[in-house]
Amino acid sequence: MLKQVSFRPWLWCDALLVFVLMPTLAGATDTNQPAQSFGDLGDLTIEQLVNVKVTSVAKGQTDLFASPAAIAVVTADDIRRLGLTSIPEALRLVPGMDVAQINAAEWAVSARGFNAEFGRDLLVLIDGRTVYTPSSAGVFWDAQDVVMDDLDRIEVIRGPGATLWGANAVNGVINVISKSARETQGLLVSGSAGSVEQDSVTVRYGGELASNLYYRVYAQRSDMSDLANSNGKSSGDAWNSSLGGFRADWEPPSPNVLTLQGDYYYSEAAQPSELVSLTPPAVTLLNTSEYNQGGNILGRWTHTVSDSSQMTLQTYYDHVEQNTGFGIEYLNTYDIDLQDRFSLGSWNDFVWGTGYRYQDVDDTPSFELTWLPQTQHLRLFNIFAQDDIKIVPDRLHLILGNKFEDNSLVQWEVEPNGRLLWTPTESQTLWAAVSRAARTPSLFELDTRLNAAAFQPAPASPPALVSVFGNPNSTAEKLLAYEAGYRVEPVRSLSFDLTGFYNVYQHLLVQVANPTAIETSPAPTHLLISSSYMNAGAGDTYGVELSSQWRVFENWRLTASYSWLGTRLTPVSDFAQSPQQQFQLRSYLDLPYHLELNGAVYLVGRSTGPLSAGFEEIPSYVRADLGLIWSPRKWLQVGLWGENLLQSEHIEFSSQETPALTEVPRSVLAKVTVRF
Amino acid sequence: MNKSRFQHHSLRGQHWLAQVIAWAACLGLWCESCLVGRAEGSLTEYQVKALYLLNFIKYVDWPPNTIAGSNAPTTIGLCGESKLGEALKIVAAGKSIGGRLIAIREIGATNDFSPCQILFISDAESFRMRQILEKASALPILTVGEGAAFAQNGGIINFVLKNGTVRLEINLSAAKKAGLTISSRLLAVADVVKGKAD
Numbered sequence: 019m020l021k022q023v024s025f026r027p028w029l030w031c032d033a034l035l036v037f038v039l040m041p042t043l044a045g046a047t048d049t050n051q052p053a054q055s056f057g058d059l060g061d062l063t064i065e066q067l068v069n070v071k072v073t074s075v076a077k078g079q080t081d082l083f084a085s086p087a088a089i090a091v092v093t094a095d096d097i098r099r100l101g102l103t104s105i106p107e108a109l110r111l112v113p114g115m116d117v118a119q120i121n122a123a124e125w126a127v128s129a130r131g132f133n134a135e136f137g138r139d140l141l142v143l144i145d146g147r148t149v150y151t152p153s154s155a156g157v158f159w160d161a162q163d164v165v166m167d168d169l170d171r172i173e174v175i176r177g178p179g180a181t182l183w184g185a186n187a188v189n190g191v192i193n194v195i196s197k198s199a200r201e202t203q204g205l206l207v208s209g210s211a212g213s214v215e216q217d218s219v220t221v222r223y224g225g226e227l228a229s230n231l232y233y234r235v236y237a238q239r240s241d242m243s244d245l246a247n248s249n250g251k252s253s254g255d256a257w258n259s260s261l262g263g264f265r266a267d268w269e270p271p272s273p274n275v276l277t278l279q280g281d282y283y284y285s286e287a288a289q290p291s292e293l294v295s296l297t298p299p300a301v302t303l304l305n306t307s308e309y310n311q312g313g314n315i316l317g318r319w320t321h322t323v324s325d326s327s328q329m330t331l332q333t334y335y336d337h338v339e340q341n342t343g344f345g346i347e348y349l350n351t352y353d354i355d356l357q358d359r360f361s362l363g364s365w366n367d368f369v370w371g372t373g374y375r376y377q378d379v380d381d382t383p384s385f386e387l388t389w390l391p392q393t394q395h396l397r398l399f400n401i402f403a404q405d406d407i408k409i410v411p412d413r414l415h416l417i418l419g420n421k422f423e424d425n426s427l428v429q430w431e432v433e434p435n436g437r438l439l440w441t442p443t444e445s446q447t448l449w450a451a452v453s454r455a456a457r458t459p460s461l462f463e464l465d466t467r468l469n470a471a472a473f474q475p476a477p478a479s480p481p482a483l484v485s486v487f488g489n490p491n492s493t494a495e496k497l498l499a500y501e502a503g504y505r506v507e508p509v510r511s512l513s514f515d516l517t518g519f520y521n522v523y524q525h526l527l528v529q530v531a532n533p534t535a536i537e538t539s540p541a542p543t544h545l546l547i548s549s550s551y552m553n554a555g556a557g558d559t560y561g562v563e564l565s566s567q568w569r570v571f572e573n574w575r576l577t578a579s580y581s582w583l584g585t586r587l588t589p590v591s592d593f594a595q596s597p598q599q600q601f602q603l604r605s606y607l608d609l610p611y612h613l614e615l616n617g618a619v620y621l622v623g624r625s626t627g628p629l630s631a632g633f634e635e636i637p638s639y640v641r642a643d644l645g646l647i648w649s650p651r652k653w654l655q656v657g658l659w660g661e662n663l664l665q666s667e668h669i670e671f672s673s674q675e676t677p678a679l680t681e682v683p684r685s686v687l688a689k690v691t692v693r694f
Numbered sequence: 695m696n697k698s699r700f701q702h703h704s705l706r707g708q709h710w711l712a713q714v715i716a717w718a719a720c721l722g723l724w725c726e727s728c729l730v731g732r733a734e735g736s737l738t739e740y741q742v743k744a745l746y747l748l749n750f751i752k753y754v755d756w757p758p759n760t761i762a763g764s765n766a767p768t769t770i771g772l773c774g775e776s777k778l779g780e781a782l783k784i785v786a787a788g789k790s791i792g793g794r795l796i797a798i799r800e801i802g803a804t805n806d807f808s809p810c811q812i813l814f815i816s817d818a819e820s821f822r823m824r825q826i827l828e829k830a831s832a833l834p835i836l837t838v839g840e841g842a843a844f845a846q847n848g849g850i851i852n853f854v855l856k857n858g859t860v861r862l863e864i865n866l867s868a869a870k871k872a873g874l875t876i877s878s879r880l881l882a883v884a885d886v887v888k889g890k891a892d
Contacts, residue, residue, distance in 0.1 A: 064749045068883045069859060070742050273821060322821070 083505055086417060086439040086449035087179070088114075088517040088563060092172040094197070099606055099616040101645050101659040101687055102166060103215050103240070105194055106159050110620060111604070112174045113515075113579035114563035116596040118625070118636070118671035121680040122214070122245045122255040123160040123287045126671050129176045129190035130521065131559045131585050133596040133625065133671075139188035139457055139497075141179070145196055145279060146355075147316055147334050150186055152396055153347055153379055153389075155460035158340055161310050162194075163259040163283055165220055165236050167206060167691065170197040176563065177519060178455035178499050180433035181419040184373075184400055188455045188497050189521075198277075199224055199232035199267040205694045212687030214661075216241045233266040244288070247678035248669065254305040255680065257287035275320045282313035291343040292471075294386050296481045296544055300472035308341035327360045344387035344468075348380040367406040369419075374399050379461060385540070388467050390488075397426040402433075415439040423456075427464060428494050431456040445507040453499050459492040463527050463551045475545065482545040483537070486529060489551040496524045511569040518562045526555030528592040529630075557587030573608035591630040597623035597638070614647040627672045634679070639668040655691040660684070742860045743840070743853055744781035747812060750836060750851070751791045753880035756811055757873045760834045767797040771810035771835075773826060774819030805829060815839045815849070823847065834873045845887045850874065854885075863887045 062070070082089055090112045102108045106125035110117045116133045118126045126133050128140060142149050142157045144164065149157055172194050179191040203224040210218045218241070224234035237260075244256035263281035268274075286309050293302040316334035336351040357371035375398040381389045404419025417437040424430050435453030442448070462468075471484040503517040529549040537546040565579035580601045587593045601621040608614050620641040627633025645659035662668065667681035737745075751768055761768065768791065772779050779800065786796040801807050805826060813835050815826055823841060827848045830837050837849045844852040845865040850872065852863040862884035869876050 062745050062749075064746070064753060064880060064883055067742060067745055067749065068861065070737055 083507070083513070084439065084441050084447050086415070086437040086451060086503075088176040088501065088503060088519070090174050090176070090515075090565070092174070094169055094171060095606075097166050097169060099614060099645070099647065100604075100618060100643060101647075101657050101689060103210075103218070103687070104159070104166075105162055105164065105172065105192075108166075108172055109174065109192065111577075111602070111618075112176075113565040113602075114176060114517075114561070114581035114583075114600065115174065116600070116625070118622075119680075119682050120671045121253050122242050123257040124255075125159045127157070127159070128594075128596060129174070130519065130561065131583055131594075131596045132189065133594045133627075139186070140190045140192060141183055141187040142192045142194070143183075144194040145316060146193075146318065146332050147314055147336055148351070148353070148375075151338070151340070151347075151349065152377060152458075153349070153381065153461040154342070155186070155457070155462070158310070158338075160257060160259070160285060160287060161283065161312060161338065161340060163238070163240065163261050163285070164194065164196070165222060165238055165261070167208060167220065168196050168202055168222065168234070168236065170195045170201070176517070177451075177501050178433075178435065178453040178497060180455035181402055181404060181421045181435045181453065182369075182371075184402075184421065185398075185423055185425065185431055185433070185456050185458045185494070188457045188495070196265065196279075198269070199234045199265045200269055202234045203232065206691065208689060208691040210687055210689035212659075212685060214243055214245070214683065214685040215687055216243045227266070230270045231266065231268045233264060235262075235264045237262040245680050245683060246667065247680050249678040251678070253678075253680040254288050257285060259283060259285040273322045275322070277318040277320075278316070280313065280315040282311075284309065284311040286310075287341075292386065294469050294472050294483075296472055296483060296540065296542055298474070300474065300481065308343070310338075310340045312336070312338040312340070329356075329358045331356050342381070342387070345382035345384045347382075348378075350378050352376045362405075364411075365408050367408075368403070369406075370401075370403040372399075372401040386469050389461065390465050390467070394461060394465070395426070397424075399424045404435075413441055425458050427458055427461075428492075431458075431494055447505040448503070450502040451500075453501075455497045455499065456494040457497075458494050459527060459551070462488060463492050464488045464490055472544075480536075480542065480544050482547055485546060485548040487532075487548055487550040492527055492551055493525055493553055495526050495553070498522045498524075513567050515565045516562065517564075518560075520558065520560045522558045523587070524556050525553035526557070526587070526593075527551050527553055528555040528589060530554055555587060555589065555592060557585070557593075559586070560584045575606045577604040577606075578602065589630070592628050594628055594633070595626045597625045599623040612649045614649075615645075616647070617642070617644040619643075622670075625671075634672040636669055636672055639670070640664050641668075653693050655693075657687075657689045657691075659687045659689075661687065738777070738781070739855065739860060740777040741781045741785070743778050743814075744785050746853070746860065746862070747778075747782060747814065747838065748786060748789070748791060748796070750812060750838070750880070751796070753877040754836055754869075755875040755877075756836075757834050760811060761794070764793075767795040768792070768812070769797045769799055769810045771799045771801045771807045771813040772816070773801045773807070773813060773822075774816035776814070776816035776818065778814060778816065807835065808833060810835055812836045812838060815841075815844070817841050823849075831868065831871055836872070836874055837868070846890050848889050851884075852887075861885065865889045 082091060092108045092111050096111055097108055106117055106127050109115050109127055114129060116128045118133060120126055132139055144162065149162055151158060172192065175191045177190065179187040183191045202222065206222040208220045220236065220238040222234055222236035224232065226232050239260045241258045242256060244252045244254055247253045261281065261283045265279035268276040286307055288305055288307045291304050291306055293304055314334060314336040318330065318332040321329045333354040338349040340347045353375040355371065355373035357369065359369040362368045377396040378393065379396065380393045383389060383392055400421055400423040402419065402421035404417060407416045409416055417439065420432065420434040422430060422432060433455055435451060437449060437451040440448045466488040468486040469483055470486055473482055475482050500520045501517065505513065505515045507513040530552040532548045532550055535546045537544055561581060561583040563581040568576045570576060582599055583596055585595060600623060602618065604618040606616050622639055624636060624638045626635040642663045643659060643661045644663060645657060647655060647657040649655045662682060662684045667683045669679045670682050672679055747770055770782065782798055786798065789796055799810060807813050807830060813830055815823055815837065817840050823839065823844065824847060827837060831848055836851065838851045839849045840853040845863040848868050850865055850868045854861045854863055864876060864881060864884045864886050866886055868889055
């Protein structure tokens with residue numbers, strides 16, 4: 019089945035039908051055990067009870083099933099089974115998520131439309147620390163390397179989460195959560211080799227310093243090979259990343275838990291960049307080796323009084339030195355947050371919080387990109403409150419919340435939301451929500467001048483310079499979102515999750531052309547063809563996201579999801595078009611002899627970046643990944659994965675930076691993990 | 695890149711969508727067949743825990759005359775909200791073990807659990823756990839919990855989830871202090887742990 023090479027989706031789906039029906043027929047004999055009700059089971063002996071497998075739903079999962087938002091979780095098990103090596107690759111698993119690899123080091127990640135290198139409407143937090151950059155409004159994914167083995171889960175909320183998470187949580191919030199040091203005790207050494215992720219070595223050691231005080235230290239080094247572009251040449255985008263850090267958790271048998279963690283990373287990436295000049299040659303393409311580095315330290319105190327009463331105080335410092343392709347950006351972030359949850363009588367679960375963030379951003383200017391002023395000081399203060407009102411206990415909840423946020427760049431923002439949650443039975447959830455969210459303009463959209471290109475219009479004429487200007491009068495983009503969802507678990511082994519949304523956007527920032535002018539400085543005198551950011555875009559998006567999990571047998575799980583997205587934004591050509599349709603099917607199969615066979619197929623519809631900016635259309639593609647894991651001993655695991663097995667290469671994203679698009683190739687990865 | 699190549703590759707959405715719907719319909723059919731012939735073999739965590747509690751009555755000996763009157767029931771007290779209560783009511787209904795019926799008593803904030811022979815302290819009460827254990831430890835009550843370090847903190851039996859099964863931890867010195875004798879058959883399937891006081 020996996021040998022199907024040509025792209026004919028309908029054939030694929032027929033194959034999938036067989037795939038799905040086969041076990042149904044085979045399973046018929048297995049399910050015909052005599053029915054026995056629970057009440058008759060009182061005679062089970064103690065020896066029998068010890069071996070009964072329970073189908074309990076963990077606390078978190080219960081909350082997930084009955085949560086009034088489009089929430090999905092990528093688990094540590096997903097990451098391990100599919101041999102995922104980066105956060106963006108793990109985000110592919112989320113229903114409706116648009117993940118496209120730009121080149122070896124860069125990904126475009128978004129939810130519900132607007133895909134771009136900087137998925138500007140997604141807020142990303144790693145262990146509670148924001149990695150959203152204020153200068154370009156997005157995430158440098160290559161600077162977010164983590165030890166994948168130490169991740170507990172990645173929680174993704176599609177749709178606005180601004181009331182709890184703040185500005186820029188417009189189309190989604192991604193929470194990357196690592197395991198407590200208590201759960202990562204002992205030595206872990208893993209090494210991998212492959213055709214794209216060439217080699218990677220991770221060493222982690224966890225121990226107990228004192229009673230209930232756990233720690234881990236880790237180091238990781240990865241080398242990624244360069245990818246080929248559509249001209250068959252190297253994209254010159256090889257990179258490497260070195261990472262080290264620690265985490266300590268003090269978890270005494272008291273209501274207090276203390277966490278202290280820190281990271282430092284250094285990465286080198288050979289990235290294509292452009293040199294623009296008013297004297298010939300107008301544009302020089304360069305493949306320069308850039309370095310990025312950064313570090314952070316975070317402390318968190320959680321005081322839990324009961325299930326419904328908890329207080330968290332968190333503070334961190336984060337330093338980033340990121341080469342933007344035009345110069346180096348230095349970003350320092352100081353952040354403190356307090357969150358307090360408690361019950362108000364038996365009807366209300368109340369949560370409130372407040373936070374303050376100070377950031378200084380310094381960008382070295384170049385002819386291509388200048389920042390005015392060069393150094394910026396950003397202050398962000400927020401306060402929020404949300405009440406979960408039990409109208410009918412365990413059945414009907416009304417959730418009302420609001421956040422006030424004061425950003426030194428723009429005026430006050432108000433980000434309210436209202437949600438209704440109805441759980442008519444334990445196995446069904448219906449929810450609906452209306453929320454408002456805002457995206458703060460990036461520094462790039464406010465205060466920069468980008469000289470993007472230069473050319474000679476005619477042999478004797480002065481040169482022409484193409485520039486983009488930030489607009490200091492830019493205001494925040496606004497979203498009003500309507501969402502509704504239904505989850506059902508018809509039987510223990512099968513569940514469905516359906517979400518629909520309708521998003522109305524206003525004041526979207528787009529580039530509006532200025533009249534052509536003559537500029538004398540910098541010399542020589544030249545024509546200036548420029549555009550400026552204006553809050554001139556608007557429109558709506560709508561769509562559905564359906565996912566299903568099916569435990570076919572105790573040892574076989576299938577997960578499928580389908581999403582459909584409609585976009586009506588004006589001006590049309592100024593916005594990226596995410597794929598209209600996406601489908602994925604994942605299969606996790608446990609085999610005898612300690613083997614696991616895991617596979618995933620992704621069908622992604624065609625997409626395009628903003629056509630006015632010269633982006634090309636990306637055709638639809640199919641990805642198929644297949645992996646075999648062998649765990650002969652408790653301490654040893656060997657895995658072999660093949661990725662993109664169906665096509666020798668495909669393009670996932672159109673980037674302006676390179677004349678030829680980078681192709682994602684077929685690849686293999688082998689990994690050995692040893693734990694003591 | 696020429697555009698015709700894109701068109702050649704472009705998704706034929708309708709075909710695709712139709713097939714996905716067919717796929718979903720098949721899932722639906724399967725699900726229906728599965729409802730009809732559904733095996734009831736698997737139990738939830740709390741159903742298993744409720745069944746354990748009944749078994750404890752058989753495998754634990756209380757001091758003589760703990761229960762006043764030969765017709766009085768064995769009383770199981772429940773501290774804290776838990777799905778266990780519901781499961782226990784179903785499985786204990788009308789059952790008699792050792793010639794005694796089973797009574798279930800929900801323990802409120804008053805902590806009046808003196809008439810109980812078994813006291814289950816749910817995870818939701820983990821922050822009252824020490825206070826409850828302190829009060830119960832001097833009484834002939836089998837304290838059963840499900841929190842981290844319950845047995846280490848002086849509880850007698852703790853439920854632990856291990857590889858999808860519910861296992862037991864038993865603190866023998868706490869049992870001895872309460873005057874209870876635990877049968878070897880129960881000990882054989884449990885992990886014996888030491889209390890912090892030992």
